[in-house]
Amino acid sequence: MIYARVVGNVVSTIKHAGLQAKAVFVVQPLTPEGQDDGDSFLAVDHAQSGPGDHVLILREGNGIRQILKDPKSPIRCLIVAVVDVVAPAA
Numbered sequence: 001m002i003y004a005r006v007v008g009n010v011v012s013t014i015k016h017a018g019l020q021a022k023a024v025f026v027v028q029p030l031t032p033e034g035q036d037d038g039d040s041f042l043a044v045d046h047a048q049s050g051p052g053d054h055v056l057i058l059r060e061g062n063g064i065r066q067i068l069k070d071p072k073s074p075i076r077c078l079i080v081a082v083v084d085v086v087a088p089a090a
Helices: 061-068
Strands: 002-010 024-029 041-045 054-058 078-082
Touching: 054 061, 061 078
Parallel strands: 041 078
Antiparallel strands: 002 024, 002 054, 024 041, 054 078
16 A cells, blocks of 8 residues: 555546546655655546545555456556544554
């Protein structure tokens, strides 16, 4: 799982059939403290997130295909949760 912030949306007039009716966002990986951590990348939304939200991203094809119940899904990065709070370690 990758902790990230949604920084923008992607608009495309032509999409692969597996991406039809799905939102695609630019996401920025973050450290647990909320600092940028590496390069941004694209992820498909499955959690009704939006720009500014902190999210968890699954970045593994087989797990994504199981979640979407689509054995031929081309999606590699899927937003699976919106994070409300990151609590400090005890």
